[in-house]
Structures are given as structure tokens and as C-alpha cells.
Amino acid sequence: MEVLxxxxxxxxxxxxxxxxxxxxxxxxxxxxxxxxxxxxxxKKNGLDYLDFSLATDGLVAEREQGITIDVAHIYxxxxxxxxxxxxxxxxIEYTRNMVTGASTSQASIILIDARKGVIEQTYxxxxxxxxxxxxxxxxxxxxxxxxxxxxDVFTNIIKEFDELRSKSDFRDQKITFIPVSALWGENIxxxxxxxSWYQGQTILEHLxxxxxxxxxxxxxxxxxxxxxxxxxxxEFHDYRGYAGKINGNSLRVGDDVTVLxxxxxxxxxxxxxxxxxxxxxxxxxxxxxSLADDINVARGxxxxxxxxxxxxxxxxxxxxxxxxxxxxxxxxxxxLQHNTNGVLAKIDKIESHIDSNFGAEENVTSLSLNDxxxxxxxxxxxxxxxxxxxxxxxxxFILVDTQTNTTAGVGFIK
Amino acid sequence: xxxxxxxxxxxxxxxxxxxxxxxxxxxxxxxxxGGKDSITLVRLAQKxxxxxxxxxxxxxxxxxxxxxxxxxxxxRLVEELGLNLIVRKVQxxxxxxxxxxxxxxxxxxxxxxxxxxxxxxxxxxFDACIGGARRDEEKARAKERIFSxxxxxxxxxxxxxxxxxxxxxxxxxxxxxxxxxxPISNWTELDVWSYIDAEKIEIPSIYFAHEREIFxxxxxxxxxxxxxxxxxxxxxxxKTVRFRTVGDITCTAxxxxxxxxxxxxxxxxxxxxxxERGARIDDKRSEAAMETRxxxxxx
Numbered sequence: 037m038e039v040l041x042x043x044x045x046x047x048x049x050x051x052x053x054x055x056x057x058x059x060x061x062x063x064x065x066x067x068x069x070x071x072x073x074x075x076x077x078x079k080k081n082g083l084d085y086l087d088f089s090l091a092t093d094g095l096v097a098e099r100e101q102g103i104t105i106d107v108a109h110i111y112x113x114x115x116x117x118x119x120x121x122x123x124x125x126x127x128i129e130y131t132r133n134m135v136t137g138a139s140t141s142q143a144s145i146i147l148i149d150a151r152k153g154v155i156e157q158t159y160x161x162x163x164x165x166x167x168x169x170x171x172x173x174x175x176x177x178x179x180x181x182x183x184x185x186x187x188d189v190f191t192n193i194i195k196e197f198d199e200l201r202s203k204s205d206f207r208d209q210k211i212t213f214i215p216v217s218a219l220w221g222e223n224i225x226x227x228x229x230x231x232s233w234y235q236g237q238t239i240l241e242h243l244x245x246x247x248x249x250x251x252x253x254x255x256x257x258x259x260x261x262x263x264x265x266x267x268x269x270x271e272f273h274d275y276r277g278y279a280g281k282i283n284g285n286s287l288r289v290g291d292d293v294t295v296l297x298x299x300x301x302x303x304x305x306x307x308x309x310x311x312x313x314x315x316x317x318x319x320x321x322x323x324x325x326s327l328a329d330d331i332n333v334a335r336g337x338x339x340x341x342x343x344x345x346x347x348x349x350x351x352x353x354x355x356x357x358x359x360x361x362x363x364x365x366x367x368x369x370x371x372l373q374h375n376t377n378g379v380l381a382k383i384d385k386i387e388s389h390i391d392s393n394f395g396a397e398e399n400v401t402s403l404s405l406n407d408x409x410x411x412x413x414x415x416x417x418x419x420x421x422x423x424x425x426x427x428x429x430x431x432x433f434i435l436v437d438t439q440t441n442t443t444a445g446v447g448f449i450k
Numbered sequence: 451x452x453x454x455x456x457x458x459x460x461x462x463x464x465x466x467x468x469x470x471x472x473x474x475x476x477x478x479x480x481x482x483x484g485g486k487d488s489i490t491l492v493r494l495a496q497k498x499x500x501x502x503x504x505x506x507x508x509x510x511x512x513x514x515x516x517x518x519x520x521x522x523x524x525x526r527l528v529e530e531l532g533l534n535l536i537v538r539k540v541q542x543x544x545x546x547x548x549x550x551x552x553x554x555x556x557x558x559x560x561x562x563x564x565x566x567x568x569x570x571x572x573x574x575x576f577d578a579c580i581g582g583a584r585r586d587e588e589k590a591r592a593k594e595r596i597f598s599x600x601x602x603x604x605x606x607x608x609x610x611x612x613x614x615x616x617x618x619x620x621x622x623x624x625x626x627x628x629x630x631x632x633p634i635s636n637w638t639e640l641d642v643w644s645y646i647d648a649e650k651i652e653i654p655s656i657y658f659a660h661e662r663e664i665f666x667x668x669x670x671x672x673x674x675x676x677x678x679x680x681x682x683x684x685x686x687x688x689k690t691v692r693f694r695t696v697g698d699i700t701c702t703a704x705x706x707x708x709x710x711x712x713x714x715x716x717x718x719x720x721x722x723x724x725x726e727r728g729a730r731i732d733d734k735r736s737e738a739a740m741e742t743r744x745x746x747x748x749x
Contacts, residue, residue, distance in 0.1 A: 037644075039459050039636075067725040094589030095608055096738045106611060108592040109585040111638045120636055132613055139615040262469040267502035275501060281466045281617075286454075307455070310497040314455040321457040322465035322498070335473050359613045373618060376473070434618050441622040446615045 037113070040246060043122040043138040043170075045161035046147030048103060051178045055147065055218035056110055056123055057088020059240065062225030065112035066091065085219065092123045105130060107137040116244050126157060131164075131406035132359035135446060138164055142251045143172035145239070150183045150215070154196040156393075162197075163392040166206045167355060167408070167448060169428060171251060173211045174242060181217040185230045190215045203394035210250075214239055253319070255284040255427040256344040260375035261337045265324055277308060277324035278333055280376070283429035286318040287325070292342040295333055296420040301342055302327040336377035338420060338430075346420045346430060352381075352413040353450045354424075355390070356403065360437060360444035364403040364411070370435040370444065372415060380416035381435065387412060403445075411447070424448040460637055461494065461645070466617065467596060467633040468498035471578050472505055474621035475629070478578035479536070481567075481749055482508040484520035485696035486653050487582030487634065490642055492527070493651055494633060495580075506580075507534040511567050513559040513698040514541040515677040520696055523654040538570040555679050558700040564747045568604045571628055578621065580631045581749045586638040587726060590741035596635050602626035604747025630749055639694075639726045640719055647712045659692045659710045670703040694719075694726050 046052040057074075060066045066074075070091060078087040092108050093099050104125040112119050124130075124137030138144060146161045148154065165173055175197060183189045194213050201211065214223055215234055222228035225240040237245070265277040287293075291304045306326040307314045317323045325339065333339075340346065352372070358364050364383060372381035387410040388397040403409045424431030435445040471478050480495065482488045495504045510524060528535045540562045543549040548569070549562045571579065585592040595614045600606055612620060621629055634642070646653060663674040665686045672678055674686040677699050691704035692715075705724075709715045740748075 068723040069725055091589070092592075094591075094593045094741070096741060097609060105609065106593050108589070109636065110592065111586040111636075113638070113640070118638070118641070136613050136615055140617075262466070263473045265499060265502050269501070269503075272501045279469050279498070281462065308500070309455055310500050315453050317455040318457060320459060320462055321455050322462040322469070323455065324500070371622075373620065429616075432616060432618075434615060434620065436620055436622060438622075441620070441624060443613045443615070443618075443620045446613070 037118050038116075038248060039118045039120060040143065040243060041120045041122070041141045042143045042145060042243070043124055043141035044145045044147065045124060045126065045134060045138070045164070047126045047149070047155065047157040050126065050147040050149045051218045052123065052126065052147055053089030053092045053104070055145070055176065055178065055216070055224065056121055057086070057091050058218050058221050058224045059121075060091065060110070060112050061088070062221055063112050063114055063240070103127065106133050114240075114244060119243065128157070128160065129406060131160070132357065134161070134164055135168070135357050135359070138168050138170060139446070141170060143174065143243070143246065144170045145174045145176055148175060148177050148193060150177050150179045150189050150193065153193050154200060158197075159200060159394070160392040162200055162204070163394060163408075166204050166209070167357070169206060169425065171209055172246060173209060174239060175211060175213045176218075176239060177213065177215045178218050180215045180222065180228075180231060181220055185215075185228070187231075187233045190234070200394070212236070212242055214242065253284065253428060256346070256422070257282060257284045257287050257319075257341055258346075258375070258427065258430045259283070259287060259325065259339040260377070261333060261335055261339070262376055263335055264333065275326075276330075277326050278339070279322070279324045281322045282317055282319050284319055284427060286316050288316045293327070293339045294342045294345050295331065296338040296340060296345070297348075297418060298332065298337070300331045302329040302331055304328075338375060338377070340420075346422045346427075348418045348420055350415050350418045351384070352415065352419075352421070352433075352447070354411055354413065354433070354447035355408060355450065356411045356435070356445050356447045357408045358403040358405060358445045360442060361405055362437070362444075363405075364445060366401065369438070371438055372413065372419075372433050372447075373436055374419050374421060374433040375430065377419065378436070379419060382414045383411065384414045385412040386410075413447075421449050423450055460634070460641055461497075463617070463636065464494045464633040465498040467619065467631065468495050468580070470619045470621065471580060471631050472499070474619070475578040477574065477576050478506045478580060478631075479509045479574065479576045480504075480506060480580045481582075482510050482524070482535070483582075483696060484510065484516075484524040484654060485582070486642055486646060486657060487584065489527070489651060489653055490645055491580065491582050491633060492531070492533075493649055496531070504531075504533060507536050509536040509538065509570060511563045511570065512537050512539045513563060514539060515559050515675075515699045517654070517656050517693075517696065517699055519654045519656045527652075536570070536574070538566050540566045542566075543569070555681070557679055558698055560698045560701045561743060561748070563698075564604070564743065567749065568747050571604070576628060577623065578629045578631050579749065580633065582634060583632050583749060584637050584639070584642075585635050588740045590738070590744060594632065594635070594744075596632050597621055598630045598632065599623060600628050600630055600747065604628075606744045606747075608741065608745065640716065643712065643716045643719055647716060654696065656693045656696065657715065659690050659708050661688055662691050662704065663687070664689050664691060664704060671705065672703060673699055675699055
């Protein structure tokens with residue numbers, strides 16, 4: 037069945053957990069034992085409604101403080117689709133977890149409190165969705181019940197949001213505005229009777245109608261080798277296959293390919309998937325490829341179509357979201373992990389800190405935890421990269437701190 | 451030759467994860483309980499490295515309180531696929547005094563598995579332990595990364611997890627640390643059953659409806675067994691039941707069911723009002739039972 041991955045973003049108390057809980061409740065995805073537990077704890081906490089955040093805030097510290105600290109993955113399905121929701125925190129201090137949640141998502145739901153309209157956090161959420169190039173954004177204007185279901189409030193917030201949108205350069209993004217009350221389940225899975233002026237779809241209807249094609253990325257095929265399969269058994273004595281996942285457009289048997297970084301060329305001889313072989317394999321498939329020539333290929337190498345070789349570079353200009361407690365400073369060395377290839381990297385220059393208010397750039401000399409900035413990085417060896425906007429897999433990287441081993445930052449190549 | 455590969459996203463992602471494990475670690479192991487999730491992992495591992503053999507051993511942390519059907523199944527699978535199986539026994543740690551057996555009405559060896567697991571990791575110097583945990587099972591599991599770093603005491607630092615962006619998995623660790631890897635994190639119970647159905651994967655008989663001697667306590671169906679504590683006034687009876695999860699016999703409750711085929715099980719799971727772990731006695735100990743166990747090194 038088709039799987040749709042969604043991330044939610046909203047400030048504290050915008051009703052994110054309530055909205056997710058509603059989706060689960062209305063699609064009958066909350067089992068009775070979980071519902072009973074929510075009911076029991078809600079009552080214990082003195083509430084007269086079901087506190088759905090109890091279903092999503094899985095850590096003791098989150099339940100104690102009533103906030104979401106880290107991403108939770110939540111699952112539900114309808115007869116049409118399976119859904120995975122990354123429930124991400126809204127606090128500024130958890131921006132890195134927001135990026136973590138949004139990075140695996142095809143669509144985003146940004147929540148706005150109808151009483152407050154577009155606020156600073158909305159900028160941040162929208163900015164991150166732009167940075168990551170999330171194509172489908174639903175802006176859920178929540179708590180409509182608290183503004184008398186006013187159409188004027190709804191249209192004014194759309195106007196405020198359009199102003200925000202005009203600052204973005206991401207034109208392929210589709211934004212859908214939906215007025216909702218998560219608490220009362222209005223326009224979540226069921227149409228609201230109190231907002232007859234709204235003719236559009238409910239959130240669930242909208243999600244159900246999204247198709248795989250809406251997210252398909254037209255980009256050149258990139259195949260990073262994860263590991264080399266050499267069985268050395270009697271039956272497969274001379275077998276040598278390159279295992280990896282296809283990104284971008286599909287690959288076919290007979291395609292002329294170039295191996296990076298060696299620039300040797302060959303042809304795709306076979307595409308295997310378990311006991312079968314295929315003529316063609318699409319993006320996202322984890323296959324094993326054999327080449328016509330016996331050339332040297334190892335983990336970290338990339339196969340591309342010979343007519344589509346990305347450019348070689350030893351200097352990377354990128355937007356970086358910093359995720360480590362220790363700041364990013366010039367001169368420091370990291371391992372830059374680009375696909376399956378890791379190279380030593382030196383931070384050359386931090387050009388600016390980007391305010392999530394779009395465009396208000398500030399010259400800085402370091403990036404702290406949760407900052408997003410423009411950074412120039414020098415590499416010990418060349419990589420073959422695309423810009424993130426042209427090829428999402430081949431245009432991104434992580435920076436790994438070799439002293440702590442942690443993933444310290446994520447970068448989007450310009 | 452067929453034409454275009456019809457891909458399954460969840461399957462492709464799991465295979466990708468398996469390959470990252472083998473490429474990034476020196477000494478991985480697959481934690482195998484004999485349940486449907488770890489059996490699914492074995493199939494995915496076969497696919498990830500075909501036509502080569504699965505390049506790591508399986509390890510069963512044996513509580514000694516198993517369903518006999520599971521052990522029989524385990525040994526047959528290992529034999530048929532030519533896998534390398536390591537078994538480490540909780541009983542040995544009880545005998546040596548490392549672990550202390552719980553007593554009384556709710557006694558279980560489930561949490562004692564952690565001690566045995568941690569000493570086996572140390573003994574073999576495993577740097578990656580692949581497990582079949584899924585995020586939909588339990589709310590603490592919903593918070594965990596696919597590559598989850600544990601310190602040399604096996605502890606999970608849930609408030610300071612390593613960021614995991616896109617599909618880029620970072621397996622770099624210090625000596626002594628290990629990574630718990632969850633290739634089917636994003637699968638649901640129904641996804642696993644649908645996969646078992648589509649792939650025609652064999653599973654132990656206790657998943658299917660069968661007659662069994664049981665007794666009821668706290669609204670749950672317990673197996674009558676020498677390993678399960680039972681008061682004299684608690685009467686046993688024969689009932690047609692099946693199990694939704696396979697764990698230690700002392701903490702796995704049965705459900706009443708007539709589902710005797712995978713197809714019927716899928717229908718039952720789809721219509722069930724109770725979650726899979728609703729029948730796990732160990733989860734009912736407290737609101738944060740799983741989180742606490744994981745902090746201590748449980749998988």
C-alpha cells in the first residue's frame with residue numbers, strides 16, 4: 037500500500053497533538069486500550085476532555101513538562117493509504133528535531149492558532165519547509181471555535197501568510213489553507229457544519245487525494261554504492277554486484293554509466309532484486325547492480341548515467357543547520373558524509389546567519405545549536421555533488437564530529 | 451526477465467538499513483526471538499545480501515520460559531537457511547548470581563533478558579545489534595532512532611539522541627558503545643502481517659488459533675505452564691486462542707481467536723480494538739515501563 041510521510045509543525049499549545057490525536061481517533065486508529073489509558077490519565081490530570089498529547093508524547097520528561105522534546109513517529113491508515121506522521125517539537129530550542137522530523141517527510145502540516153495568526157514561529161516552520169523543499173504544505177488554521185468560526189479571521193491569516201510566501205523563492209510549493217477545530221474534530225476528518233462558508237476539503241480528504249506523482253522528483257539518477265556483494269559460492273563464483281538505493285530517475289539495463297570518482301565507464305548488465313532480475317528499477321528501490329566490465333567499484337562510489345555526470349568540487353557552499361551543542365567555528369575539521377562517501381572537511385568561512393524571517397542575514401563568525409547559516413567548506417578530496425534544489429539526495433550532507441562521533445549538522449548545497 | 455521492479459517503500463528502506471549496518475560496523479548481530487518481527491528481519495536480510503549469505507549471526511536471548519513451538523521453529527529456520535545461531539541463556543546468569551529471579555504472582559524473566567543481552571554483547575564485542583522493534587508498538591519506541599546509540603552499560607539517553615536526518619545513518623561510535631538498529635521501525639503490525647502474507651513467510655504455530663490450557667487473570671488470558679505462577683483458586687480451562695506477540699511465556703497473554711490462516715489474522719488485526727502490546731503483561735507495570743526498560747539496556 038502507498039505510504040505518505042507527513043511532518044507537523046506548530047508552536048506550543050497550537051494544538052498539534054490534539055490534531056494528530058483527532059486524525060487517529062476519527063480514522064479509528066486508536067485502539068481501545070490506548071484510548072482508555074488516555075482517558076484515565078486525562079481524568080487524573082483534571083481535564084474534562086481527552087488529552088491526545090498523551091498518545092504522542094512518549095517520554096516521561098515530555099509528559100511531565102507537557103511539551104514535545106523529540107520527534108515521535110505515529111502511524112495510521114485508511115482504506116486508501118498508510119500514513120506516517122513525524123510529530124516534531126515546536127520550541128525554538130528544538131529546531132534540530134524539527135529539521136529531523138521534516139527531513140523524511142513528503143508533506144507538512146503547519147498549525148496556526150486562529151487567535152494569534154502568523155507569528156515568529158510560523159516563519160521558522162515555513163522557512164524550514166522551504167529549506168528542505170517540502171512540496172506539499174497544509175496550513176491548518178486551528179481553534180476556529182475560539183474566533184466564532186469567522187471567515188474574516190481565516191482570510192486575514194491567508195493574507196498574512198501570502199506575504200510570508202512572497203519572500204520564498206520556492207515556486208513549486210503547493211500551499212493549502214484549511215480552517216479547523218482540532219478539539220472538536222471540525223474539518224479534520226469530518227466537514228464542519230459551523231463553517232459552511234468553507235468549500236474546500238478536510239485535512240484527511242486532502243491527504244487522501246495526494247498522489248505519489250505529486251512528490252516525484254524529476255532529477256538525474258544517482259546510485260551510491262553501499263556495499264559490494266561477492267558471494268564466492270560455487271553457484272555464484274564470479275558474481276559481483278553493487279548494492280545500493282536508486283535516487284532520482286530510474287536506471288535500466290543497458291544504460292551507459294560512469295563510476296565516480298574514478299570516472300571509469302561501463303554498462304549496466306543486470307539489475308537484481310533478491311531472486312529476480314529486472315529491466316528497470318525506479319527511484320527508492322534497493323537493488324543490486326552488475327556492470328558489463330570488471331572494474332573497481334567500492335562503497336562510497338557513485339554510479340551515474342554517463343551523460344549526466346554531476347560536477348566535481350573541492351569546495352562546498354551550503355546552508356547548514358547546526359545541531360550540536362558545541363558551536364560551528366571556522367578552522368574546525370569534520371567528516372562530511374555525502375551519500376555513502378565520507379571525506380575530511382574543514383570549515384573555511386561562516387558567511388552569515390540566516391534569520392528565519394527570510395532574508396535578514398547577519399554576518400557572524402560562528403553558528404550555535406539550532407542556527408541556520410551560509411557556510412563555505414573545504415574538502416580533502418573532491419566530491420561529485422548537485423545543488424540540493426536540483427537533486428535532493430545528491431545535494432545534501434551531514435557533518436560528523438570525529439571527536440564525539442555525533443551528527444553535528446546537516447547541509448544543503450547551494 | 452520481468453520488466454519494471456514494483457517497489458515496496460518500507461521493504462526498500464529496511465534493506466537499505468541492513469546494508470548500512472554491514473558497511474559501517476565490524477561485528478553486527480541480529481537479535482532473534484523467534485517472533486514474527488525477527489523472522490521478517492531474516493527475510494529482509496536475505497534480500498539485502500542475496501545471492502550472498504546473511505553476513506552476520508543470529509542471537510537468541512533465551513529466557514528458558516519459552517513456548518516450545520517457538521524453539522522448534524527457530525532451530526528449523528536456522529537449519530534450512532544455514533544461519534549461524536548464538537544462544538545465551540538467562541538461566542546461566544541466574545545460576546551464577548548475576549541475575550535474581552523474580553518471585554510471586556507476576557514474576558517474569560522478561561526484564562532479566564537485559565543482563566544476559568548486555569553480557570553477550572560484551573563477550574562477543576558486538577557493535578551493532580539489529581532488532582525487530584517497531585515504533586507503532588509503544589510510545590517510548592515511537593521516539594527512537596533507526597540507529598540508536600547505547601553506552602557501554604547499554605543505556606539509552608532518550609533526551610540526547612543523535613540527530614537522524616533524511617536516510618543518512620551515522621554509525622560512528624566509541625569503543626564499548628554499541629548501536630541498536632531497527633530496520634522495521636516504520637512498519638506497523640499490519641505491515642508485518644501483509645509482508646508475511648505476500649512473501650509466504652513461515653511463522654511459528656502459536657500465532658494461529660489453537661486449543662490451549664489457559665486461565666484468566668486481570669482480564670488477560672494466561673498460559674497454564676509450569677513457568678507461570680498460578681494460585682490454587684485460579685481455574686484452568688481449554689480455549690481456542692492465539693498469540694499476537696511471542697515473548698517470554700510469563701508475560702505474553704493470549705487472545706481468543708479463531709484466526710487459523712494469515713489472511714484471517716490480517717482481517718482480525720485490522721478490526722481489532724486492542725493494540726498488539728495490550729496483551730503484553732510487562733507493559734502494564736507502569737506508564738513508562740518500556741522507557742525504563744530501554745534506559746536500562748533492553749532492546
